[in-house]
Amino acid sequence: MIIAVVNQKGGAGKTTLALNLAAASAAQGKRVLLIDADPQQTAQDWAAIRTEPPPFQVIGLTKPVLHRDLPAMAADYDMTIIDGAPRSYEATRSAIGAADVVLIPVQPSGADFWASRETVNLVRAAGEAKGGQRAAFIVSRKIGRSVLSREINEALAEFGLPILAAGTTQRVIYAEAMTAGETVIEQQPDGLAAAEIRAILTELEGMKE
Numbered sequence: 001m002i003i004a005v006v007n008q009k010g011g012a013g014k015t016t017l018a019l020n021l022a023a024a025s026a027a028q029g030k031r032v033l034l035i036d037a038d039p040q041q042t043a044q045d046w047a048a049i050r051t052e053p054p055p056f057q058v059i060g061l062t063k064p065v066l067h068r069d070l071p072a073m074a075a076d077y078d079m080t081i082i083d084g085a086p087r088s089y090e091a092t093r094s095a096i097g098a099a100d101v102v103l104i105p106v107q108p109s110g111a112d113f114w115a116s117r118e119t120v121n122l123v124r125a126a127g128e129a130k131g132g133q134r135a136a137f138i139v140s141r142k143i144g145r146s147v148l149s150r151e152i153n154e155a156l157a158e159f160g161l162p163i164l165a166a167g168t169t170q171r172v173i174y175a176e177a178m179t180a181g182e183t184v185i186e187q188q189p190d191g192l193a194a195a196e197i198r199a200i201l202t203e204l205e206g207m208k209e
């Protein structure tokens with residue numbers, strides 16, 4: 001299974017989700033590959049500051065060749081997760097082209113949904129070309145139990161993509177774990193953050209046909 005975590009907007013939560021989902025999948029005994037498609041190499045920096053090797057393979061691949069090359073690379077793994085690049089149209093399109101499931105993280109504000117418009121258009125074009133590709137928004141950094149605003153519901157209706165029931169909540173452990181070269185799965189496997197990551201993974205696994 002290949003999951004692309006994409007949004008051309010920076011700070012949407014792509015790397016946080018990609019690393020933690022990879023760790024959660026590896027903790028289930030899966031062989032996991034994480035592709036760092038971001039030229040800023042955040043996931044590779046994260047891997048480099050660790051004392052122990054990561055529980056999954058991290059490979060940097062920033063050229064827009066994922067749609068061409070990833071199927072062969074991913075064949076050796078049970079799960080492949082692409083940490084998408086900000087800004088780049090070509091790299092985002094390539095990541096989407098490689099994926100079975102596309103996940104678009106957005107923070108819970110109308111502005112963040114509207115800023116994802118170009119990414120959504122790429123996902124739609126790819127879905128029409130490929131047929132049957134699954135894509136969804138995921139809300140990252142939810143605060144409290146707030147209901148989705150009217151703005152967000154309007155954006156969702158316009159974009160025509162579902163939104164995962166699971167998402168991440170605003171929690172300091174996500175930032176702390178990443179800064180320490182760890183994941184919430186490693187730091188607090190029985191914590192609330194780890195539980196929400198596992199719920200996202202389960203929902204994603206159910207999305208693949």
Ligand code: ADP
Nearest residue numbers: 010011012013014015016141168169170171175
């Ligand atoms: P992107 O890869 O899309 O640019 P990141 O995953 O790097 O986004 O997230 C941007 C910032 O937000 C980082 O500092 C990260 O630690 C923080 N962050 C992401 N998700 C959460 C969360 N659920 N709770 C708290 N901080 C978060």
Ligand code: MG
Nearest residue numbers: 014015038042
């Ligand atoms: Mg990132």
